[in-house]
Amino acid sequence: MRGRDPGEEHRASTPLELLFDLTFVVAVSQAASQFHHALAEGHVGSGLAAYAAVFFAIWWAWMNFTWFASAYDTDDAPYRLLTLLQMAGVLVLAAGVSAVFERGDFALVVAGYIVMRVAMVAQWVRAAVEHPEGRGGALRYAVGITVVQLGWVARLWAPGAWAWVTFLVLVAAELAVPAWAEYRGSPTGWHPGHIAERYSLFTIIVLGEVILGSLAAVHSAVAGRGLSAPVLLIAIGGLLLVFALWWIYFTGSEAGLTTLRTALVWGYGHYVVFAALAAIGAGLEAALDAVEHHGHLPVRGAGPAVALPVVITLLMLGALHRVTRTGAVGHALLVGGGALVVLVLGLSAPALGTGGAVLGMGLAVAATLAANLFTVRRRAEGH
Structure with missing residues (x-):
């Protein structure tokens, strides 16, 4: 060794x-x-x-x-x-x-x-x-x-x-x-590219758990009362959330872990990213329970149960981008604006319906991704 x-x-x-x-x-x-x-x-x-x-x-x-x-x-x-x-x-x-x-x-x-x-x-x-x-x-x-x-x-x-x-x-x-x-002590010889790949793979694992848990909840809802509009909207919105967040995370080169300080900030910051991503799955399942009138979570709580972990994920990815300059983050204000829209949609679940609110969150994160990709591309072209 x-x-x-x-x-x-x-x-x-x-x-x-x-x-x-x-x-x-x-x-x-x-x-x-x-x-x-x-x-x-x-x-x-x-x-x-x-x-x-x-x-x-x-x-x-x-x-x-x-x-x-x-x-x-x-x-x-x-x-x-x-x-x-x-x-x-x-x-x-x-x-x-x-x-x-x-x-x-x-x-x-x-x-x-x-x-x-x-x-x-x-x-x-x-x-x-x-x-x-x-x-x-x-x-x-x-x-x-x-x-x-x-x-x-x-x-x-x-x-x-x-x-x-x-x-x-x-x-x-x-x-x-x-x-x-x-x-x-004596610094260990960790490999920056290897570490970045390992974190990427764990991100995939967590996103996979979100999809698996959400699918099980959708299957349970459909088996109980058939496919309803709110269940369909939550399923579509949840898939949009997973895909858009995946795209934001995996855009760009490997993490710029050039120093121990950046490595620790980036490595420790991923606790928030991983925990928030997994919590999105729990929130989607709870939202499906709410529309099917299972459990005790009201509609006004179902929206924030999805929105808050999405907001935390977006803000944390934006913060980590400042350390490593990777990911689809063209400007911090774009990420902050997208997070604010998601939060408002989550709080508006009683008016929009839980399904409409979750679909709106998915579209809002997709729009945040598109705006950031456009900004990154224009910056790369020197505009």
Whole structure:
């Protein structure tokens, strides 16, 4: 384990990385499904808090593996077996998602993390032993991950409000470990193009979950009462949202991760992107429940349930564009204007109908995409 060349040409995701990502399909699906049920039952506040916490656990587990693999993927037998152990931990985490939403019980999620952290620390220790040039950073990662994980275990006994206070403190500690290890130790040789591709693939996974969850909800609605106009409009609007957001994200060259600072901002910012994209699926399912009069979410809540994650996604993509100069973002005002229109449409669901509001959101994001593409093209032509 001598470290990969960060300048290696044609570096692509490996079959093992793709198999690893499949375990996160389960975890993301569980989080989105539980958030959908919380919205449908009208438990918006508690559901949102549980969703944000669970999605952080999912995203951070994936990110830890991805950046390590970008620097030290040897693809030999020990590496593969430790990756298998991490995959098992992800599935344990996914099994604990429902307990977080129902009872605020993180025990099974933490158990999954212990399994993953044993494998991750073993990988870092191996890198420290076999790659002397990167030993300082590898050891800092191993120590930092271990200490924070002990904190997560201790947090299980935190009483009342302290449970969430300690959660936020430990999240900050988790985010600080890579910065501490990279700045104070020996920087790891992560590959910018490989990292950009890995994030792109996870974006596809999340968008796929949006489509799958929405399709299941449409099928349920049609099987119950037949295809109605509101259901059809939500289905069309949801597909437009997914496609337009995909187009915005995947326009341009690979991310310009030229420094550690830009890499951390871009990498950490994707927590918001991934969580918001998955929440769009939960919102679409909740909107379908509302038009079919299932659950307790009123129409005035169904519109914002879709609009708010779309707005957050647009604004975050616009912000990340300022860091890497990628994506279909011609001007920040265009993105902000599109987000404002989406928000207004979401709040207008009682007047427009939930179906009309969701279709309008899809058209608004498509128009935002078209305006930005036009601006980018004119800029490239020197106008």
